[in-house]
Amino acid sequence: xxxxxxxxxxxxxxxxxxxxxxxxxxxxxxxxxxxxxxxxxxxxxxxxxxxxxxxxxxxxxxxxxxxxxxxxxxxxx
Numbered sequence: 001x002x003x004x005x006x007x008x009x010x011x012x013x014x015x016x017x018x019x020x021x022x023x024x025x026x027x028x029x030x031x032x033x034x035x036x037x038x039x040x041x042x043x044x045x046x047x048x049x050x051x052x053x054x055x056x057x058x059x060x061x062x063x064x065x066x067x068x069x070x071x072x073x074x075x076x077x
Contacts, residue, residue, distance in 0.1 A: 004034040007042075010075040011067070028072065033060060 007030045015024045031043045040060040048054055066072040 002034065002036050004032045006032050008032075011072040012075055013066075013072055027075070030063075031055075 009030050011028045011030060013026045013028065015026070016022075017024070026046065029045045031045055034041050034043060034057075041057040042060055042063040043055065043057050045053055045055050063072075067074075
């Protein structure tokens, strides 16, 4: 059985370049979390530098690992 739960939450990944002492920010929009064939997937959308939208999915385990390790931070409204 396939299920989907809407999330609609933004997360940011901040990367530091120590050579230039600069930061790069990349925002990811989590669309939903789906269960497909007993696998839980997080569906994500991001905007590329050329303004095109990119969509991809990752396992919920990988997504939660990125949050718990500090690579992704939830943006507050």
